[in-house]
Each structure stands twice: as structure tokens, then as C-alpha cells.
Amino acid sequence: MSQATLSTPTDDRPRGGLMGAVFNSIADLGAVVIRWIETLGDMTLFALRTVSWLFTRLPRRDTLIPAFYNIGVLSLPVIALTGTFIGMVLAVQSYAQFKAFGFETRLGAMINMSMCRELGPVLAATMLAGRVGSALAAEIGTMRVTEQIDALVTMGANPIQYLVVPRFLACLLMIPSLTIMGIFMGVVGGWLYAVHIFNIDSYHYWNNSQAFVDNWDLFYGVFKSVFFGATIAIVSCYRGFHCAPGAEGVGRAATAAFVLSFVIIIMLDLGLSIGLDAVHDYIWPEVVR
Amino acid sequence: MTNEQTPKKAADRALIEISNLSLQFGRQGVLRNLNLSIPRGQTVSIIGESGCGKTVLLKTIIALLRPTSGHVLFDGQRLDEMNDKELTAQRARFGFVFQTAALFDSMTIAENVAFPLRENRGMSMQKAEPIVRESLAEVGLPASVMDKRPAQLSGGMRKRVGLARALVMEPEAVLYDEPTTGLDPIVSDVINELMIRTRQKHPVTSVAVTHDMKNARKVSDRIVMLYPLSRLEPKESQVIFDGTPDEILKSKDKRVSQFVRGEAGERLMEMQEKAANY
Numbered sequence: 001m002s003q004a005t006l007s008t009p010t011d012d013r014p015r016g017g018l019m020g021a022v023f024n025s026i027a028d029l030g031a032v033v034i035r036w037i038e039t040l041g042d043m044t045l046f047a048l049r050t051v052s053w054l055f056t057r058l059p060r061r062d063t064l065i066p067a068f069y070n071i072g073v074l075s076l077p078v079i080a081l082t083g084t085f086i087g088m089v090l091a092v093q094s095y096a097q098f099k100a101f102g103f104e105t106r107l108g109a110m111i112n113m114s115m116c117r118e119l120g121p122v123l124a125a126t127m128l129a130g131r132v133g134s135a136l137a138a139e140i141g142t143m144r145v146t147e148q149i150d151a152l153v154t155m156g157a158n159p160i161q162y163l164v165v166p167r168f169l170a171c172l173l174m175i176p177s178l179t180i181m182g183i184f185m186g187v188v189g190g191w192l193y194a195v196h197i198f199n200i201d202s203y204h205y206w207n208n209s210q211a212f213v214d215n216w217d218l219f220y221g222v223f224k225s226v227f228f229g230a231t232i233a234i235v236s237c238y239r240g241f242h243c244a245p246g247a248e249g250v251g252r253a254a255t256a257a258f259v260l261s262f263v264i265i266i267m268l269d270l271g272l273s274i275g276l277d278a279v280h281d282y283i284w285p286e287v288v289r
Numbered sequence: 290m291t292n293e294q295t296p297k298k299a300a301d302r303a304l305i306e307i308s309n310l311s312l313q314f315g316r317q318g319v320l321r322n323l324n325l326s327i328p329r330g331q332t333v334s335i336i337g338e339s340g341c342g343k344t345v346l347l348k349t350i351i352a353l354l355r356p357t358s359g360h361v362l363f364d365g366q367r368l369d370e371m372n373d374k375e376l377t378a379q380r381a382r383f384g385f386v387f388q389t390a391a392l393f394d395s396m397t398i399a400e401n402v403a404f405p406l407r408e409n410r411g412m413s414m415q416k417a418e419p420i421v422r423e424s425l426a427e428v429g430l431p432a433s434v435m436d437k438r439p440a441q442l443s444g445g446m447r448k449r450v451g452l453a454r455a456l457v458m459e460p461e462a463v464l465y466d467e468p469t470t471g472l473d474p475i476v477s478d479v480i481n482e483l484m485i486r487t488r489q490k491h492p493v494t495s496v497a498v499t500h501d502m503k504n505a506r507k508v509s510d511r512i513v514m515l516y517p518l519s520r521l522e523p524k525e526s527q528v529i530f531d532g533t534p535d536e537i538l539k540s541k542d543k544r545v546s547q548f549v550r551g552e553a554g555e556r557l558m559e560m561q562e563k564a565a566n567y
Contacts, residue, residue: 060407142394150353151391155405155454156377 046160046241047234050168053161059169067166071132072174076181079127083182086119087111087189095198104194105204109212111190116217120183122269124175125228127182129261133236136167137257140240141250149241159241168233175229176222183221216280224272228265235261302365304329304462304494305350309359312345318518319345321527322359325513329461332488332495334505337515338548342527343498344388346515347464350496351383352376363462381409384455388467390447392439392454398425399435402454409458424453428483445476452483463487465497469504477504484508502549506534514545 090111098104140163143149149159194200236257243253280287305327312320319342327333335343348354350361352368360367368379392401402424403417412420422432428449439447448468455463468484469477481504487493488508499505505512514530514537521527530537530545540546547554 146389147387147391148393150348151385151387151393153353154351154380154383154385156381156409157404158373158377 042242043234043238046164046238047230049160050164050234050237053158053165054169057161059161059166063162063166064169067170068174071128071167071170072177075128075131075174075178078131079124079178079182080185082123082127083115083120083185084189086123086182087115087186087191088193090114090119090186091190091193091198095194104198104200106208106212107194107198107200108191108205108209111194112187112209112213113217115183115186115190116213116221117273118221118269120186121179121221121225121228122265123186124179124182124225125232125265126262128171128175128178128229129232129236129258129265132171133232133257133261134254136233136236137240137243138250138254140237141243141253144241144243145245145250164233164237164241167237168230171229171233172226173229175225175232179222179225180218183218220276223276224269227268227272231264231268232261235264303327304364305496306362306365307346307350307359308362310346310349310356310361311358312342312349312354313357320349320356321518321521323515323527325528325531327494327496329494330488330492331510332484332497332508333511333513334509335496335498335513335515336500336502336505336548338517339500340519341515341517343515344466347385347466347496347498351380351385351464377409381405381458382461384458384460384463386448386451386455386463386465386468388470390439390451392447392450394439397436397438398430398442398450401439401450402457405454405458420457421453424457425450427456427486428453429479445472445479448472448476448480449483452480452487456487459491460493462494462496465495465499467499467501468497469499469501477501478507480504481507502551506537509534512537514548516544 091107094107094110095104098107098110140149143152143163149163152159152162191202191205195202195205239253239257239260243249303326305325307323307325307327310320310323311318323346335346337343345354349356350363352361352371355369360369363379364382366379368376371379392398393404396404399418399421400414402421403412403414406412406417406420407414418435421435425432425434430446430449430453434442434446434450439450442450452468465484468480472480484495484497485508488495495508497505497508510533512530512532512534513528515527516529518527529542530540532540537545537549540549543554
């Protein structure tokens, strides 16, 4: 239920003179910080409500299947295509440096490890945020603007349970598969370019890859991707729910969904990478990463 | 369950009881100390110029908006104090016809109309289909529209689908938000007829927010006129008329008679003066 509030602050700031300008700037900065903190808190509550619905009542199959199809299946081609090209680009960019040291047969180790640990999950998340995140925010935002969310509520449906939970589950459960596909195609793309264009020996290429890349690296990427998927769903649905009126509001919500998702993904990526490395060192202290 | 009044028999008490209701958005007041009692079976039209809080009142009745102060009792219960589960159960007793119909774009017409049945009664689409077909027939729509999407229908047809969806659960109270706005005179009158027929068929309590005086006079037992807070003195009541459709025609209040006749009076000059002084 929306709450009509009385919360607009009194605008009694000094206006004139140099000191006035300084005070105004500080007050404006403070207002921005307060807004950010409010949004963060609001988004956290939104995420908690979404998660709590997972344990209360699961969505109907006819809302889940379209969400899984739209978010998972339809994202597959674009992630496979970009994954292939990223693998090739990595080969092109690194070949000269590796060749200078006579390490060109180790190119596969570098490409495959980069794809597994970093580029695969970040690429899948970026493509998902762009293709799905913006669309989710625009779709839910349009529903908000055209009173469809109010209609849902009046007919006894909870909009978080009905709209957000299926999309959240789809992002959460489909992104690992999409990430694996992105990694696989990147590995194939890098191998194709390195072996068929740079004429690196295929046996040594794979042999070195095998020596440096193991299951942990694949787990590392897939584990991170789950957090990225959850972020995309929560941020995009939240933006749609809090969409400003009109076409401009919907457009802004779609853009903000992508930008904010991407910023959070990159920040999470750093935190998760540090955390996972620490876990690795704790479990296998003798193994060099 | 909260009942703030002396216990009365359910049949005797008003179905919707609005007490000292005030609602503000930020600093902007929309409703102030509003009191209104709507008995069972009555059809009330809420009229008034744009921005006087008619739609806000309608959304407060069904607890889409929370009052700043005061409360709304529905069948003796405060919806704004209920938890999600209780609120969902109470909302199933309402039907809401939205100004823009608010049909779900991603669903077919049949799925839209079946939505309340599936959500509240757990019906399968197959089981709901004959009921949907009947509901659509009641508002004069053929079964051929069932597989269409809302975007493929005209404004009047969408409005009728919205009405069918609101009535499919045979609710005790129906809230209409501008049911005839944006429709041609013929389709507007079709909507009026459907509202009257609905009342004749089920003992339903209706609250219609409208600008359309013809609609208000034709379908209502009672008309309530609200006035925008910005044009009222601090102690003045926001309800400037409450009576029957015949009484409103005889009202001596200039603000009421001007609205009923659709005359601008000095309003344009006032608006220009306000704009110049801004």
C-alpha cells in the first residue's frame, strides 16, 4: 500500500552571498547522500520481500515458464556470440606479448582462465543487464504508469510475488547456464584464432590450459554469476516499481536499471573475487593460484 | 478485525464508512476531514473538477493509498490496518474499473477476465473459461475477442473488458474510476446501461468517480461533489454537495450549478491571473 507522506523538508536554506552558495552546495550534497542511503535501504527491503515470497508461496508455472524462456533461452544466442568474439579478441590482444617471451603456447591458459574467472561471468551479466534488465524495468514501469500494478493489487495478487519472484528466479537460475555458455564459446573462439590463425600447436595449447585452469576456476565464475543475476533482477524490478510517470519516466527507469546493475556488478565482482581468493587460500594453502 | 463503532448488525451498518479522512502527498493536501457513509446497495457518484481528489478517494477506499489521518471502514473493518492476507481477502469483495481499463498487455482478453478467478479461487483456465465467456457476453462482447490482446481492441471494448473483469467475481462493491471518460456518447451510454444492469442483477454497492454529469444523473442514487482544497477556506468542508440527482439540478450553490451546467464562468480569467502572478 502506498503511503501518502508529509515528509518534504522545509526549504529554509540561506540563499545569497558566497557563504550561502557554500551552504547550499553542502546541503545539496547531503540531500544526494540521504537519497542514496534511502534508495539503498528501500532496495534492500525490496530484495528481502522478494526472498521471503520464495519461502511463502512459489509463483504459478504459467508465470515462471515465460520468464525462464525470455530471460534464459532468448539471451543464449547473444551471449554465445559475444563470448566467441571476446575469446578471439583476447587471443589477438595477447599474442604479440606472449610471442615476445616465447610463451605463445601458453596463450590458451591465459584465455581460458580469463574467460572462466572474469570475462565469462561479467560478460553474461552485462549482456543480461542490457538485454533483460532494461526490458524488465521498462515492462514493470509501464505496468506502474498504466495502473496495471494497481489492478493486480485490487484483484488480490501481490505484485512482488506475481511480477518480481518469477523474474528473480529466472535470472538467478538461468545465469549460471548462460555464464557456462559464454565461457565455452570464449574458449572455442580463443582456440580457433590461436590455433588456426596464429598457427599455435593445438596439443601444447590445450596441455598448458589443462595445467593452469581447473574446476575451481569454473566454479569461481559460475558462483559469482549467481550474485550478478540476483542483482540484475532486484535492481531492474525495483527501478520499474519506482518508475516516474510518463514515457520519460519509463525510459529513465530502463536506463537506470542497466547503469545501476552494471555498477553494482562491478563492485560485487571485486568483493567476491577477493573473498573467493581468500577461501581458496584457506582450503588449499599450498596451491599457487 | 478492527471495529471502531458500536456493534451494529452487518445489514444495518453502511458498507463503506469514511471518517475524518485526510490525505496529503508531501506538502500538498488532497483530502481533508472527509466524512461519507455509503449504505449497502447504493450507487454514489463522486463528482468534482480535476485535482479535487476523487480518484485518490477511490484508491483510499480499497487501500491502494494509506490515509494521512482518519480512516475508511469497509463492512466495519479498517483495511489499512490489515496484514497482506486479510487485505487480499477483503479486496476480493471489491471490483475496480480503472479509467484506462488497466488490462494486462501480456495476457489475452480471456486471461485478463479470468485473472481474479484464478488468483482468488485457484481456478484453472479451462474451468474459468465458461465463466469468462458469460461475463464477456454480459458486457456485449463476443467470444471471438477472447484470444485477442488488449491492444487489438478499441477503447470502448477495452473498457467493457475492464468492467467484465471487475464483475466476474460478483463483488459486493464496485468502484468505477471515470467509467465513461474518452468514450463516444453511444459507448458512454452503453457503459451507463451496464452499470444499471449490474445493480439490477446483483445487490451491489457502487462508487463511481466521474466528470460526466449525464453518467452521474443516469446511474446514481446519490451524488457527492468534492471541491479542490486549494480553492477552499481552511475550515470549509470539502463536500460541497451531497444529495439526489434531482436535488443537484436545483442547487443554489454557484460552484455546484456551474459544474452541473459545465460553465467556466470567471475561471479562465482566474487561471490567467494566477499564471501571470506566478
